[in-house]
Amino acid sequence: xxxxxxxxLAVLALAAASIGHARPGVGDVxxxxxxxxxxxxxxxxxxxRGKVVIVSFWASWCSYCMKELPTLAALQKMKGPADLQVIGxxxxxxxxxxxxxxxxxxxxxxxxxxDAGDHRIAxxxxxxxxxxxxxxxxxxxxxxxxxxxxxxxxxxxxxxxDELLDQPAPAPxxxxxxxxxx
Numbered sequence: 001x002x003x004x005x006x007x008x009l010a011v012l013a014l015a016a017a018s019i020g021h022a023r024p025g026v027g028d029v030x031x032x033x034x035x036x037x038x039x040x041x042x043x044x045x046x047x048x049r050g051k052v053v054i055v056s057f058w059a060s061w062c063s064y065c066m067k068e069l070p071t072l073a074a075l076q077k078m079k080g081p082a083d084l085q086v087i088g089x090x091x092x093x094x095x096x097x098x099x100x101x102x103x104x105x106x107x108x109x110x111x112x113x114x115d116a117g118d119h120r121i122a123x124x125x126x127x128x129x130x131x132x133x134x135x136x137x138x139x140x141x142x143x144x145x146x147x148x149x150x151x152x153x154x155x156x157x158x159x160x161x162d163e164l165l166d167q168p169a170p171a172p173x174x175x176x177x178x179x180x181x182x
Contacts, residue, residue, distance in 0.1 A: 008149060022126065023126035023145070024125060024141060024142055024145075025145060026143060027141055030055070030134060030141075031124035031125055032046070033120075034111075034113055034121060035113025035114060035115060035121050035176055036143065037111050038102070038111075043087060044138065045136060046140065049084050049138070050169040050170065051138065051169075052083060052084045052137060052161065052165055053085050053087065053135070053136040054087070054134075054136075055089060055125075055136065056069065056087070056089070057091040057131065058090060059096075060097050062130045062151065064131060064149075067151075069086075069108065069110065069112075070153075072086045072088070081109060084161070085110075087123055088098060088110055088111070088113070089113050089114075089122070091115050095114060129147045129148040130148070132148075135160060135164060138170060145154075
């Protein structure tokens, strides 16, 4: 009996662990925390609701990533920061390398954040390849996920962004009805 209970608990623990590492997919609410911006403020997906958000995990050794972020910055500038926000999360770089690149890209109008060696930003997104892009619709839900893509995907990515921007922003939540004081 004890053996059966231990076996059942072990199976449940493994199942729970595998659920915890599942990659967020289309329709899911994404993990909220994306790091800190240049000024030290927390960057959260929930604070950007109503905008289309592109989260791109990148690294300095990824040549495509180094081309992609300036391209995404130009896209954000063209579409307007009121509707589109690009967040580049440095993944698999040391802090000094990140700071050098951030300084070089100081004129890019995107938010750049740093994911420390513990990968507390990347792990909830199940990042296991670079580049890793998550597109979040105005409703705050994941619309598209791309992993390990290249220049051949640019047209598709642009079409997806346009499709997301064409969707109306969600209506603000209605205030809760007032209840009479007792």
